Amino acid sequence: MIIRFRSPLRIALALFLLAGVPLPTVASRTYRVQPGDTVFQIARWHGASPESIARDNRLTRADYIVPGQVLFIPEPATLADEKLYTVQNNESLSTIAQKFQTDLSWLRQRNGLSADQIYTGQWLKVPSPAQPGTGGNGKAYVWNLPALMARHPGKVFLQGTTQRKQVALTFDDGPDLEYTPQILDLLAQYGVKATFFLKGDMIAGREWVVTRMVREGHLVANHSYSHPDFRKLTTEQIVTEVAKTAGLVKRISGRETAILRPPYGEMTAEGLDRLVAAGYTMVNWSVDSKDWRADHQADQILASILAQVKPGAIILMHAAGGSGQDLTPTVKALPALFTKLQAMGYKIVPLTDLLPVAAYQPGA
Ligand SMILES: [Zn+2]
Incomplete structure (x- = not known):
């Protein structure tokens, strides 16, 4: 393991102090x-x-x-x-x-x-406050999911069947030209199939990366066009965000996406109504690798995933970051993740093996 000398914690601390907000809890x-x-x-x-x-x-x-x-x-x-x-x-x-x-x-x-x-x-x-959504760090993930699941049974998932020792790997926010190809190389090397939740505005100029995903047996799914928080958008805007990315993927692969992971896992009830009617299933995650965190290195990402993993787990990782975001630790964690999961008796499967869902719209 290469030891990198940086002090992201100190930088993060300085930023928090500058921003005048308390440290995350x-x-x-x-x-x-x-x-x-x-x-x-x-x-x-x-x-x-x-x-x-x-x-x-x-x-x-x-x-x-x-x-x-x-x-x-x-x-x-x-x-x-x-x-x-x-x-x-x-x-x-x-x-x-x-x-x-x-x-x-x-x-x-x-x-x-x-x-x-x-x-x-x-x-x-x-x-813990009885009212959800009032968490100290403003992260409201999960709180309206039970309601969404009840509204559309079998159309919203956080994890797959717990009957089999299977897990799915999902990579969000790609494609990029830096990390996504490295992730694809490793997946190919270890014979692992994953699901990529694509961000539409990342696709232009990188169509070949999407082609490569499909050709190498991975699933491509929808992660909106510009990564907004859907709960701050109108239903029309949500539908447009999803349709734009679906159109781009269709032009490249000939297939129309049927699985959506909204940015931050956030969805409105009305937005979900429309998307379900349009043939979509919403798939979030049960294991957050937090691989995007600047202070997380490969060994921490690995320890965090392995500690949380259970049969049916849907593991969230990233295939691309924001500008200046370093996902090298994600890439570095993968070989050990594949071998450790295997050693623990887990099979890494595509989402469609874990969930009763289709990756693409029928007839597309
Ligand atoms: Zn994302």
């Missing part, structure tokens, strides 16, 4: 060992036992870790009215109680705390 599933850390400490911060961390990371000696090493930290199970919060610098149990409008006894009891001493980076269970 997303509970990470991986932890990079810092100088001076011990497994005991790391376990304590994350509400885990040293034994479970040693076991999950296959540590030969529970006390032997090295700075820079990535540890998978199992997230403690949370109840429906709880969520995980990462303690920020200078916070105390009482400031956290205030922040989440709860009291010390709730925090002590739910977190099994024997003392009120807490640590920066520690995971705490805090009350």
Whole structure:
């Protein structure tokens, strides 16, 4: 593994401070060992036992870790009215109680705390607002999905059948000329078939990449034209976004897309009505590799996916990034991902093997 010397965390931190917003409170599933850390400490911060961390990371000696090493930290199970919060610098149990409008006894009891001493980076269970969509980081993914699924049974999916040890790999936001061809090379080398959710405005000038996907047995699906948040668009605009990309794919491949992944997984009820009527199935994901994150390197992407993977998992990765976004870690993670999944007994299959859906419109 090549070690790259960069400090994305520091840059990200600076950006957050400049923007005047608090650090994100997303509970990470991986932890990079810092100088001076011990497994005991790391376990304590994350509400885990040293034994479970040693076991999950296959540590030969529970006390032997090295700075820079990535540890998978199992997230403690949370109840429906709880969520995980990462303690920020200078916070105390009482400031956290205030922040989440709860009291010390709730925090002590739910977190099994024997003392009120807490640590920066520690995971705490805090009350989760009953109303969805009010999460601290503005990410409302998932909250209206149950309603969409109920509205159109069998037309909205997050994962496939759990009956078989199969998973599907999906790559969003391509095609590009940098990462997508490298991903295609690796898929070909390992004989793996994937699904590419294409962003229409990426296609011009890269038609050959789409042709290559189809020719090499991958599925191409629709990821809108310009990647807007559909919940901020009118139904007409949603339909136009999808139709534009479908038209481009049809011109290249002769087939019209029938699977859609809306950008950010966001969809309106009315938009879905129209798209289902037009023959579409909406397919989101159950495992987010977070491969786009600037602070995620290949080993973290891999650890994060393998920790979340279950039979029927739909794994979200990216085949292209925004300008300046480096997806080298995604590409680097793939060979190990293929071999590890295989070693765990998983078969990587196209989406259409995992779900009762067709990739393309009938007769197209
Ligand atoms: Zn996307």
